[in-house]
Amino acid sequence: MRAALMVGQDEPLAMSEVDFPRVPPDGVVVKLDACGVCRTDWHIWKGHWDWLGVHPRLPLILGHEMAGVVVEVGGEVRNLHVGNRVVAPFHYSCGLCNRCQAGFQNLCKRPQFPGSSLQGGFAEYVPVPRAEVNLLVLPDSVDSLAASTLGCRFMTAFHGTVEIAQLRPGERIAVYGCGGVGLSAVMIASALGAEVIAVDIDDVKLEKAHEVGASFSVNSSSEDPVAAIKEFTNGGVEVTIDALGIEETVQNSIGTLRVRGRHVQIGLTTAKERGLVAMPIDIIVAQEIRIAGCHGMPRRRYPDLLRMVDKGLIQPASLIGQEVSLENVNSVLDGMSSFENVGFSVITTW
Ligand SMILES: [Zn+2]
Ligand SMILES: [Zn+2]
Structure with a gap:
């Protein structure tokens, strides 16, 4: 599959062919329809958070504002199916620790972060672990482009x-x-x-x-x-x-x-x-x-958020400034260095 690889700090991402991801037993593989390019991607790419202990292993596929369609399902997954349209939050949680159990998956003790500690969404496909805890199935009224804005900012x-x-x-x-x-x-x-x-x-x-x-x-x-x-x-x-x-x-x-x-x-x-x-x-x-x-959002808030989008009370898609192809992700990252991008930039062509 095609992917944009971070191969070095502040170096252009390399457009590459990489192996199709292996589906985790408790996870799924999602074919991405849309993935936002976030300032967090830019910070990781620039190495700004070295002092915070964020040292991603390279090569890394960045990207964490992901929406797409489930194309493969792990053997332990019961409630997600091929063809489900889904959105992923930027923070994956374990679903088992006391914070997750108390309803604060956004503060999980064992979090994983796509595009930082795991493969992210600057690629055609992404594996998502513990998918029943981490993915939300989208209502028909929220398309993937709009949904890509919902997983992070x-x-x-x-x-x-x-x-x-x-x-x-x-x-x-x-x-x-x-x-x-x-x-x-x-x-x-x-x-x-x-x-x-x-x-x-x-x-x-x-x-x-x-x-x-x-x-x-x-x-x-x-x-x-x-x-x-x-x-x-x-x-x-x-x-x-x-x-x-x-x-x-x-x-x-x-x-x-x-x-x-x-x-x-x-x-x-x-x-x-x-x-x-x-x-x-x-x-x-x-x-x-x-x-x-404030860090992310607990999973239980998603229904309220999606209902407001469904009713047209908020229109997150109107915040999208530009749709780009995977090849153009480097120019989006460069634009972030001069703070010139307005609204969300979203990859929609792979
Ligand atoms: Zn983000
Ligand atoms: Zn947890």
């Missing part, structure tokens, strides 16, 4: 907005960073009835944010977002999401909150911060500010 934004932030209708939310996660959060928050403010340094991305539901935006390269948002909202917002993860956006997010505000951190920090950012602790104490992290 969109679902993380959904979990962050709905469950972690507990965003309520009529509240105001500021989203820092309008890449894939940020635009997803804008769309979801708007669908939930919140007033959404978008912050980015790129006017094109802010325009897209307005298209998908933002009613106010700040270009933080020319304006102080904290001051602008406090003025617009007469004192700050109830909820902030930082979809980027640099020191400035973490601190600005917290600075934008009003009393008893909730901040959700989705973006991981860079090699510069290495996870450490100074916080205004006294303000956090005196104003009862809450700060929470």
